[in-house]
Amino acid sequence: DDSPLEVTLAFAGASVPLVDRLIGSGDPASGEIRTSISQPQFLTRGSIPERLESWRVAGGEIGIANARFVKGAATIGATGTLTLDQEHRLTGEIDASAAGAGGLLRRFGIPTQVSAIGAVLGSLLGGAPKARPEQAAAEDPPAAVGTLRLRFKLDDGRLAVELKGADGNTVVGPFSLSLRLLPIY
Numbered sequence: 001d002d003s004p005l006e007v008t009l010a011f012a013g014a015s016v017p018l019v020d021r022l023i024g025s026g027d028p029a030s031g032e033i034r035t036s037i038s039q040p041q042f043l044t045r046g047s048i049p050e051r052l053e054s055w056r057v058a059g060g061e062i063g064i065a066n067a068r069f070v071k072g073a074a075t076i077g078a079t080g081t082l083t084l085d086q087e088h089r090l091t092g093e094i095d096a097s098a099a100g101a102g103g104l105l106r107r108f109g110i111p112t113q114v115s116a117i118g119a120v121l122g123s124l125l126g127g128a129p130k131a132r133p134e135q136a137a138a139e140d141p142p143a144a145v146g147t148l149r150l151r152f153k154l155d156d157g158r159l160a161v162e163l164k165g166a167d168g169n170t171v172v173g174p175f176s177l178s179l180r181l182l183p184i185y
Contacts, residue, residue, distance in 0.1 A: 013029075033066070033067040066079060074099070078094050080096075
C-alpha cells in the first residue's frame with residue numbers, strides 16, 4: 001500500500017524549563033503537529049539507516065500540514081515539506097509565523113514594533129523591505145536541492161526572519177552561521 005501515513009501528535013499543559021527560561025514565562029505549553037509521510041512502505045525493512053535510504057530514494061517526504069506551539073501569549077505556527085538530500089541531510093521548506101513573542105524579542109534587545117523591525121531588516125539588506133511578505137515569498141525561487149529554508153513572516157505584528165540551510169551550511173537573513181546541517185544517518 002502506497003497511501004501516506006498520517007501522524008498527529010499533541011500535548012497540553014506541558015512544562016518546558018528550557019523554554020521557560022528562554023521566554024521568561026512559566027505558563028504551560030501546548031502544541032500539535034499534523035504530518036503526512038509519503039512512501040511509508042519503504043520505512044518497514046532493514047536497519048534504520050537502510051530504511052531511511054530506501055525511503056529517500058523512493059522520493060519520501062514529510063508534509064507538515066499544521067504545526068502549532070503555544071506558551072502564554074506566544075504562538076508559533078508552521079507548514080511545509082521536508083525530505084532528505086543525497087548527503088542524508090534534511091532539505092525542504094517550512095513557512096512559519098510567530099505572534100506574541102514580544103517578551104522574547106525584548107529579552108534579546110530586538111525591537112518589537114513592526115516598523116522598527118522593518119527598518120532594521122531594510123538597513124541590513126541594503127534597502128527597504130518588500131511591502132508584503134506574500135509578494136516576497138511568491139518572488140523567491142523554489143528551494144534548491146540540499147536546502148532547508150524556514151521563513152518567518154513580517155505582517156500583522158509578526159516577526160520575519162529567514163533561516164536557510166544550503167549544502168550543509170546555515171544562513172540567517174544576510175548572516176552565515178557556523179551551524180552546519182549534518183547528515184541524520
